[in-house]
Amino acid sequence: MTELSAKGPHASPSRREVLEGVGATVALAVPALVLPTGAEAAMSAPGETRLWYRQPAKVWTEALPVGNGRLGAMVFGGTTGERLQLNEDTLWSGGPYDPVNPDARATLPEVRRLIDAGAFAEAQTLANARLMGVPKTQMAYQPVGDLLLELPGAAGEASAYTRELDLDAAIATTSFTLGGTRFRREVFASPGEQVIAVHMVGDRPFDLLVGLTSPQPGAGVIAAGGMLTLTGRNAARAGIAGKLRFAARVRIVADGGRVAADGERLRVTGARSVTLLVAMGTSYRRFDDVGGDPDAATLAAVEGAVRRGFARLRSDATAAHRALFRRVKLDLGRTAIADRPTDERVLADRAAADPALATLYFNYGRYLLIASSRPGSQPANLQGIWNAETSPPWESKYTVNINTEMNYWPAEVTALPECVAPLVQMVRELAITGARTAKTMYGARGWVCHHNTDLWRATAPIDGAQWGLWPTGGAWLCTHLWDHYDYSRDLEFLRSVYPLLHGAALFFLDTLQTDPKTGALVTNPSLSPENVHPKGASICAGPAMDMQILRDLFDQTGKAATLLGTDAAFVAQLAAARARLAPDKIGRGGQLQEWQADWDADAPEQRHRHVSHLYGLFPSEQIDLDTTPALANAARRSLEIRGDESTGWATAWRANLWARLRDGEHAHRILAYLLGPARTYPNLFDAHPPFQIDGNFGGTRAIAEMLMQSRSDEILLLPALPRAWPSGSITGLRARGACVVDVRWEAGTLAEAVLRSTIPGRRRIRLGDRTVDVTLVPGRRVRLRGAGLTQA
Numbered sequence: 001m002t003e004l005s006a007k008g009p010h011a012s013p014s015r016r017e018v019l020e021g022v023g024a025t026v027a028l029a030v031p032a033l034v035l036p037t038g039a040e041a042a043m044s045a046p047g048e049t050r051l052w053y054r055q056p057a058k059v060w061t062e063a064l065p066v067g068n069g070r071l072g073a074m075v076f077g078g079t080t081g082e083r084l085q086l087n088e089d090t091l092w093s094g095g096p097y098d099p100v101n102p103d104a105r106a107t108l109p110e111v112r113r114l115i116d117a118g119a120f121a122e123a124q125t126l127a128n129a130r131l132m133g134v135p136k137t138q139m140a141y142q143p144v145g146d147l148l149l150e151l152p153g154a155a156g157e158a159s160a161y162t163r164e165l166d167l168d169a170a171i172a173t174t175s176f177t178l179g180g181t182r183f184r185r186e187v188f189a190s191p192g193e194q195v196i197a198v199h200m201v202g203d204r205p206f207d208l209l210v211g212l213t214s215p216q217p218g219a220g221v222i223a224a225g226g227m228l229t230l231t232g233r234n235a236a237r238a239g240i241a242g243k244l245r246f247a248a249r250v251r252i253v254a255d256g257g258r259v260a261a262d263g264e265r266l267r268v269t270g271a272r273s274v275t276l277l278v279a280m281g282t283s284y285r286r287f288d289d290v291g292g293d294p295d296a297a298t299l300a301a302v303e304g305a306v307r308r309g310f311a312r313l314r315s316d317a318t319a320a321h322r323a324l325f326r327r328v329k330l331d332l333g334r335t336a337i338a339d340r341p342t343d344e345r346v347l348a349d350r351a352a353a354d355p356a357l358a359t360l361y362f363n364y365g366r367y368l369l370i371a372s373s374r375p376g377s378q379p380a381n382l383q384g385i386w387n388a389e390t391s392p393p394w395e396s397k398y399t400v401n402i403n404t405e406m407n408y409w410p411a412e413v414t415a416l417p418e419c420v421a422p423l424v425q426m427v428r429e430l431a432i433t434g435a436r437t438a439k440t441m442y443g444a445r446g447w448v449c450h451h452n453t454d455l456w457r458a459t460a461p462i463d464g465a466q467w468g469l470w471p472t473g474g475a476w477l478c479t480h481l482w483d484h485y486d487y488s489r490d491l492e493f494l495r496s497v498y499p500l501l502h503g504a505a506l507f508f509l510d511t512l513q514t515d516p517k518t519g520a521l522v523t524n525p526s527l528s529p530e531n532v533h534p535k536g537a538s539i540c541a542g543p544a545m546d547m548q549i550l551r552d553l554f555d556q557t558g559k560a561a562t563l564l565g566t567d568a569a570f571v572a573q574l575a576a577a578r579a580r581l582a583p584d585k586i587g588r589g590g591q592l593q594e595w596q597a598d599w600d601a602d603a604p605e606q607r608h609r610h611v612s613h614l615y616g617l618f619p620s621e622q623i624d625l626d627t628t629p630a631l632a633n634a635a636r637r638s639l640e641i642r643g644d645e646s647t648g649w650a651t652a653w654r655a656n657l658w659a660r661l662r663d664g665e666h667a668h669r670i671l672a673y674l675l676g677p678a679r680t681y682p683n684l685f686d687a688h689p690p691f692q693i694d695g696n697f698g699g700t701r702a703i704a705e706m707l708m709q710s711r712s713d714e715i716l717l718l719p720a721l722p723r724a725w726p727s728g729s730i731t732g733l734r735a736r737g738a739c740v741v742d743v744r745w746e747a748g749t750l751a752e753a754v755l756r757s758t759i760p761g762r763r764r765i766r767l768g769d770r771t772v773d774v775t776l777v778p779g780r781r782v783r784l785r786g787a788g789l790t791q792a
């Protein structure tokens with residue numbers, strides 16, 4: 001900063017210096033002419049790493065998200081007025097609660113008997129009356145409120161307007177000219193100092209009114225001492241009292257102006273630039289502890305941020321983001337349309353002619369995961385971390401019968417394993433609350449989580465039996481623990497999560513039932529999420545998905561125990577139970593059966609969004625073109641019947657499944673639909689509809705899955721490359737076994753692949769029908785060239 005000032009106000013600093021210069025917390029003489037015009041701003045990052053627009057956001061799904069895992073803001077990019085919609089990831093309704101129905105355990109045998117007798121509708125009615133959680137619904141993720149900025153006295157139309165989100169710098173920028181003054185406003189989330197930072201600079205002194213509002217009950221704002229302080233309580237929901245206190249603070253640092261209270265707002269007069277530091281917090285400490293002090297925590301955060309200074313906050317935040325974001329670089333080629341504003345590219349609905357839109361979507365998915373899930377934060381919920389509504393769709397919580405898992409599908413393979421930490425922590429907590437549910441509801445050891453959970457780690461079945469009576473959510477989450485190990489092969493991590501795997505498996509050893517017709521072991525009661533079978537109910541015994549998830553859970557738990565040299569007798573029990581699980585079956589239509597009986601063709605919703613029974617093909621590796629070709633073909637038949645176009649996440653799942661079937665054209669066709677206006681909002685958020693972030697993450701994984709897949713120690717290069725991406729490259733993808741994979745292709749075939757690993761080992765590399773075995777040695781690269789996979 002001093003360097004820039006030393007050059008004097010008339011020097012012509014580089015663009016980089018200007019960006020850093022505007023961040024100084026001392027008064028700076030920034031020459032008017034060097035502030036970028038709209039057109040120049042539009043050149044700041046290419047169409048693959050930048051969302052940009054020619055007009056402010058009118059609605060929430062046009063606003064741009066920033067986040068540091070815990071704090072989030074949606075930036076509208078207004079001119080005379082600006083809105084930042086604010087979130088903090090522990091502000092939810094309610095307080096600690098245990099929803100297990102006291103009648104459940106006594107009712108369970110009768111529900112099981114009715115299912116075995118084929119009286120599914122009666123079983124479901126009884127389950128609804130006496131098995132389901134109390135209350136029937138879980139708690140909801142909440143908005144903190146809005147930061148509102150106003151340029152008093154500014155009138156007329158803004159000109160030379162642009163707003164953008166630079167995915168590489170993790171900064172949202174709005175630039176415009178209003179009343180003869182050129183303004184530039186930057187917003188980002190600091191992971192280090194735990195604030196949202198807003199910096200506004202004008203090329204002439206300006207006034208600014210700053211307000212803070214909240215829809216939460218009893219929220220009040222005080223404006224004093226250069227700071228706005230908002231405090232309040234969270235709301236009750238479904239009879240569960242609100243037990244959280246929360247606070248938000250906005251600290252103002254004005255360069256060359258005055259700051260004074262103006263009612264509930266702060267008025268800045270005659271400033272050259274204004275920095276706003278926004279801290280938010282609640283009294284949440286853990287699912288069973290609400291004794292935190294948000295007043296002290298938010299005060300410490302804004303003061304820490306002031307001490308750090310805007311320029312350092314900004315460069316720290318970008319550096320912390322880049323340390324993760326820059327690990328992977330994708331190039332799918334570009335066409336002229338990539339220079340158009342982002343909303344126009346989505347509306348054009350021409351993903352096939354805009355390969356760079358898939359690159360942007362992929363980069364955005366990685367950006368969103370970094371912004372919504374970092375060590376110490378809550379896991380990314382249905383909306384990541386961004387939610388403006390007090391009654392959001394599906395409570396904006398954790399739906400673990402697909403959506404939460406999908407959020408983490410890109411994490412390992414696109415080199416963001418740190419972002420999985422909050423999910424691992426959530427599983428640690430579910431193992432505590434879920435042990436209570438296992439015991440009181442089922443009389444079982446271990447732990448269980450049904451189809452949803454929330455901030456309070458509720459694990460009982462909820463909503464209605466037709467959706468909620470599904471005991472396999474915790475088991476599915478456990479596969480993410482195994483994957484986190486398998487991508488890194490870090491035995492210490494495995495040791496730390498082994499008790500969770502053990503407890504999840506133990507629950508099923510205690511609760512699996514013998515199917516009277518076949519003698520196989522099955523879950524009962526359960527359902528195939530959330531599909532109704534032709535016997536007038538969802539609930540049933542042993543849906544295919546459960547059997548597949550349990551094969552993975554038992555295998556992974558057994559492998560973990562063996563690797564850790566522990567629990568030999570338990571491993572034997574798991575192997576014996578696994579051998580008795582009902583197998584996958586192929587039905588009369590050639591499809592993979594969703595249920596134990598061949599009901600698929602008669603099910604009322606042939607194109608149901610969930611494709612639960614295809615879990616075995618993706619994300620699992622149980623069903624595979626090479627090792628189980630008959631089941632893989634049956635899975636393909638099921639996919640054809642289900643159709644390509646569905647809700648956002650369900651569309652993304654289908655793209656991954658077709659990539660696993662190595663059909664690049666089909667996967668790309670589905671991806672094109674996902675990236676079009678039916679399933680993507682102007683801000684590139686996924687549309688279920690409404691907004692749900694899982695589709696972003698599922699789509700990101702699908703793109704990776706088309707370019708590289710790995711299973712055990714085998715790596716498939718370009719397994720589903722579509723014609724729309726004839727030449728391109730990706731660097732930094734991760735394969736199982738701590739292997740980093742770079743791939744470059746030309747004219748639809750491999751040009752070169754480079755592999756490296758931090759652990760030694762043999763890997764089988766596959767390109768089409770060709771395979772070669774290579775030996776990886778830490779510190780050495782293995783290069784494979786051309787369609788022949790020639791080792792260089």
Ligand code: FUC
Binds near residue numbers: 399530692
């Ligand atoms: C599951 C899905 C819905 C929705 C909800 C959040 O219930 O079946 O489509 O995504 O989760």
